[in-house]
Amino acid sequence: MSRKWKMVVACFVVLALLATLCFGCAEKEGEGKVIIIGNMTDTTGIGAPALVPLTDALHDLVDEINAGLAPGIELPEGVELRVIDYDTKFDPSRFVPGYDWLREKGAQVIISVSNEASETLKDRAARDKVAILGMATSIPMVEPPGWVFSFSAPTQWAVKLMLQWIGDKWDYEGKGRRPTIATVYWTDAWGIDNEKGAREYCEAHSDKFDYVGSYAAPVGQMTWSGEVAKTLNVDYVQLAAYGGILPSSFMQQYKAAGGKGVNFDTESQSAYVGYITDFAGWSAFDGKLNVQAWGWWNLTEWTEVKYIKDVLYKYHSKAEADEWVRAGMGYLGGGSMQLFALESVVAAINEVGAENFNGQAYYDTAINWMEDWAGAMRGFTPTRRYAVDEMIVLEWDGDAEDLIMISDGWLTIPHE
Numbered sequence: 231m232s233r234k235w236k237m238v239v240a241c242f243v244v245l246a247l248l249a250t251l252c253f254g255c256a257e258k259e260g261e262g263k264v265i266i267i268g269n270m271t272d273t274t275g276i277g278a279p280a281l282v283p284l285t286d287a288l289h290d291l292v293d294e295i296n297a298g299l300a301p302g303i304e305l306p307e308g309v310e311l312r313v314i315d316y317d318t319k320f321d322p323s324r325f326v327p328g329y330d331w332l333r334e335k336g337a338q339v340i341i342s343v344s345n346e347a348s349e350t351l352k353d354r355a356a357r358d359k360v361a362i363l364g365m366a367t368s369i370p371m372v373e374p375p376g377w378v379f380s381f382s383a384p385t386q387w388a389v390k391l392m393l394q395w396i397g398d399k400w401d402y403e404g405k406g407r408r409p410t411i412a413t414v415y416w417t418d419a420w421g422i423d424n425e426k427g428a429r430e431y432c433e434a435h436s437d438k439f440d441y442v443g444s445y446a447a448p449v450g451q452m453t454w455s456g457e458v459a460k461t462l463n464v465d466y467v468q469l470a471a472y473g474g475i476l477p478s479s480f481m482q483q484y485k486a487a488g489g490k491g492v493n494f495d496t497e498s499q500s501a502y503v504g505y506i507t508d509f510a511g512w513s514a515f516d517g518k519l520n521v522q523a524w525g526w527w528n529l530t531e532w533t534e535v536k537y538i539k540d541v542l543y544k545y546h547s548k549a550e551a552d553e554w555v556r557a558g559m560g561y562l563g564g565g566s567m568q569l570f571a572l573e574s575v576v577a578a579i580n581e582v583g584a585e586n587f588n589g590q591a592y593y594d595t596a597i598n599w600m601e602d603w604a605g606a607m608r609g610f611t612p613t614r615r616y617a618v619d620e621m622i623v624l625e626w627d628g629d630a631e632d633l634i635m636i637s638d639g640w641l642t643i644p645h646e
Contacts, residue, residue, distance in 0.1 A: 263309045263584035267292070267575065268316065268337030270328050270347055275320030276473040280501035281343055283554045284365075284564030287538070288341070289313055290545040291569050295576065301537065303573050309584045311572070318347060320472070325350045329360075338589040339363055339575055341568065342378075345371055345385070346419040352378050359589040361596070363571045365564065366498070368423050372615035377589070379574075379596055379610060381567040382523055383618040385420065386427030387643045388496035389468070392521050393431045394644055395623050395637070396466060396494070397438045409465040412442040412491070414457045414480060416449045416471035424470030424496065434646060452479040458487050467491040474502030478509035485514045494519040500526075500624065500633060503558035507631070516628030521621040521641075524566035525604060526633050527555050532604040538565040570608065570617065574599050606640050619643055 269288060272281045294300040296310045305311070314335050316328040325347040332340050339361040342348045345368040352370070355362045355377040364371055364380040369387075371378045383391075393411070400409050413428050415421035425444050432441035442464055445457045452475065461467050461484070469477045477499050484491075493515060499506065500520055507515060525535040542561055543551045554561045578595035579587045600609030608617045620640035624633040 263306075264312050265309065265575070265579060265584065265587060266336040266338070267311055267313050267572075268329075268332030268335065268340035269313050270316050270318055270325070270332065270340060270342045270344070272320045272343060273315070273317045275318070276475065277320050277343070279474065279505050280558065280560035280564070283557065283560040284343065284501075284568070285315060286546075287542070287561045287565030288568045290541050291565060291572060293545070294541060295572060300569070300572075303576050304580075305576055306580060306584055309579065311575070318344065320344070322346060322350065326354070329354065333358065333360060338587065339592050341365065341571065343564075345423070348378050348380070349419070352376055355589075359593070361589045361592040363574075365567055366420070367616060368419065375613055375615040377593065378615060379571075380616045381571050381618065382497070382616070383621060383643050384616060385423050385496050385498075386430070387645060388521050388523075388621060389424050389427030390431040390644045390646055391621055391641060392494050392496065392519065392623070393428065393435075393439065395521070395641070396519070397435065400438075402438075408438060408440045410440045410442050410463075411466050411468065412461045412464045413444045413468040413470060414454070414461065414476075415444070415446060415469070416451065416476055417446050418449050418472050420472045420498065421446075421470040421476075424468065428468050428470075431644075431646065447476075450475075452476075454480045454483050458484050458489060461491060462487060462489050464491040466494055468494055469499070470495065472498075474499060474505040474509075477502075477515075478506035481506075481514040482510035485510070492517050492519065496520060497522045497524075497559065497563065497621075500559040501557075501563060503626075503633070504553075504556045505558075512626075512628040512631050515626045518626035520624055520626075520633075522559070522563075522624050522633075523618045523621045524559075524563045525622070526559070526624060526635065527562055528632060529635065534566060534604050535562065538562050538569070541565070566603075570601070570603060573601065574609075 271285045292311045318324045329351050341363045343365045345366040348364040348371045362378040367380040367382045367384045369384045413425045415425045432439040530536045578592045581595045582591040596610050597612045606620045623637035625636045627634050
């Protein structure tokens with residue numbers, strides 16, 4: 231090799247080494263770093279009418295954060311978030327494979343829309359030190375506290391808040407009796423959890439409620455003659471199941487038979503308002519009650535609600551955005567929870583630096599993370615894994631074809 235070529239090669243080697251050192255410095259400073267967020271959702275199963283807009287909300291909000299447009303949320307320079315979705319099809323057999331697939335893609339935190347999925351993954355997440363960010367919540371997810379962080383209230387407690395409200399508003403002296411309560415539910419995890427909450431609360435407060443009974447049905451049942459006959463004259467009927475099929479089919483048949491009871495639930499069915507009112511009509515749900523953790527579309531005086539609504543109309547056509555508002559709580563509630571979850575992820579990234587971010591870093595930050603949301607303090611402690619401890623009460627108004635807040639602001643959830 232000539233001396234000239236030796237000098238060229240030597241220069242090339244030096245330049246390559248310098249480039250390597252510079253790239254190392256950039257990575258160390260967090261430049262060009264991508265943080266993967268897994269999303270276990272349902273875009274083709276029974277939850278899809280609510281979870282497709284919820285999934286879109288997640289991607290829209292990540293775009294907002296990456297662009298530096300989300301109020302109060304700032305990533306380190308050069309760092310970006312990236313969402314990878316996995317469609318569980320609401321099939322429990324896909325929960326573990328989905329979790330493994332998302333981990334293989336590099337996810338250190340995984341959003342889980344189903345409480346059943348979060349329960350299934352709780353022990354694996356602790357073993358692998360992967361944080362599960364749950365959207366729907368059951369008590370086994372959060373007690374004992376572990377690696378599942380939930381951004382809604384445990385549904386059993388939410389049911390009990392709804393019943394506490396009903397008891398507080400009931401005219402015991404004027405009516406001379408206790409309100410009668412019944413539950414009709416599918417035997418899925420959500421239905422079972424809700425039924426248990428109502429039954430336990432009524433039994434613990436038997437001086438305030440007359441619990442007529444619980445009527446279980448297999449998942450997918452849509453004909454209700456027997457259950458309608460048993461609940462025709464109760465004061466309040468709780469309908470509990472994943473999705474909007476049970477409440478829409480039951481209330482259509484219940485009202486046609488002359489059913490008198492007021493329907494109540496937690497916040498699940500507000501994600502399917504469009505579907506169930508298209509199916510059964512607004513008149514079937516007039517007066518229905520539900521508790522809600524993340525506001526409603528008409529509460530735009532809350533800056534948090536207004537921001538999510540603005541994002542919806544920014545990233546989607548007016549026709550599509552109008553349809554998703556009419557559809558229910560999917561984009562707003564899911565977006566609010568997910569934005570709050572993303573804020574906690576960014577807090578952890580800023581705490582340890584992007585190059586050191588992993589599931590453990592998220593865990594260490596999250597267990598001491600608490601923020602104000604529309605006047606309610608939300609977050610986690612070393613012994614608390616549910617972010618939400620307060621909810622409002624909404625009433626479905628058939629004339630307005632809307633949900634109206636009827637509580638005086640936030641109500642604290644009973645932990646019973």
